[in-house]
Amino acid sequence: MSTGLTVSSFTGTFFGLPVDAAGVALAGANYMDLGELYPLEIQVAAKEVTVKSRKVATAGQNIGAKAEIENISGSATMRQWNANNLAWIMSGEASALTGVSGTMAATEFTAPVPGQYIKLGHQDFTSLTCTSDPTGTTYVNGTDYEYNPVLGLFTSVAGGALAAGTVDVLIGGGYAAQSDYRIEIGTKAQIKVALLGHLYNEFSGKTHKVELDCVQMTASKGVNLVSVAGSEGEYLEFSLTLITLPGKTSPGRIDGVPM
Numbered sequence: 001m002s003t004g005l006t007v008s009s010f011t012g013t014f015f016g017l018p019v020d021a022a023g024v025a026l027a028g029a030n031y032m033d034l035g036e037l038y039p040l041e042i043q044v045a046a047k048e049v050t051v052k053s054r055k056v057a058t059a060g061q062n063i064g065a066k067a068e069i070e071n072i073s074g075s076a077t078m079r080q081w082n083a084n085n086l087a088w089i090m091s092g093e094a095s096a097l098t099g100v101s102g103t104m105a106a107t108e109f110t111a112p113v114p115g116q117y118i119k120l121g122h123q124d125f126t127s128l129t130c131t132s133d134p135t136g137t138t139y140v141n142g143t144d145y146e147y148n149p150v151l152g153l154f155t156s157v158a159g160g161a162l163a164a165g166t167v168d169v170l171i172g173g174g175y176a177a178q179s180d181y182r183i184e185i186g187t188k189a190q191i192k193v194a195l196l197g198h199l200y201n202e203f204s205g206k207t208h209k210v211e212l213d214c215v216q217m218t219a220s221k222g223v224n225l226v227s228v229a230g231s232e233g234e235y236l237e238f239s240l241t242l243i244t245l246p247g248k249t250s251p252g253r254i255d256g257v258p259m
Helices: 083-089
Strands: 010-018 037-052 062-078 093-096 102-110 125-132 145-148 153-156 168-175 181-184 191-201 207-219 236-242 252-254
Touching: 010 037, 010 207, 083 093, 083 181, 083 207, 083 236, 125 145
Parallel strands: none
Antiparallel strands: 010 191, 037 062, 062 236, 093 181, 102 168, 125 168, 145 153, 191 207, 207 236, 207 252
């Protein structure tokens, strides 16, 4: 005889759409695959309210009870680091970089003392030359100077020809196009998204649809930008508040049925 119990274990794919407080998509926004998103938890917090009699003979006595929903919240763990996920955990936004490759003409600088760095005005250098000013002497990378090509920082090497920190030099080189993303930190206090989910029940083989109209996402754990060895697979944790939009009776639907 069946007990009426069912067992569920879901796999799922979720897509997020940045929205405003009214659940309307932000200008130019489209749904984004949120990658490995698990666990995703939703909790409905309710309180029990006692119904008391208003009849003279039984006035004040309990004649029933009902539950009132106080809050609908949850949590989500993103296990894939991409530009949008990282921007959301930092209350910021991601934008595509539009820089192009080019050449920095020989530019005048005063070489700093070893251990101090100057910014060269460009990043992602593919080549660099450093000569005297006026030109005539070519200085040697690793002997007279060192530079960080990704950040575009330049310093002198102790014992080299520039170590005094007073030598004028000409620095030039080529730099690559920037084709990734820039993440602005702390620019958006409110991160709201609409979520669409496709769930697959591993036991029954059935699929289900989850629709959440407007979810406030708030970072609930810090991000280790420089991690300890062996900490691969760190993830981004959010707390969620599900918002019921004007004109709606619930914050979302499961298989088309209001939650």
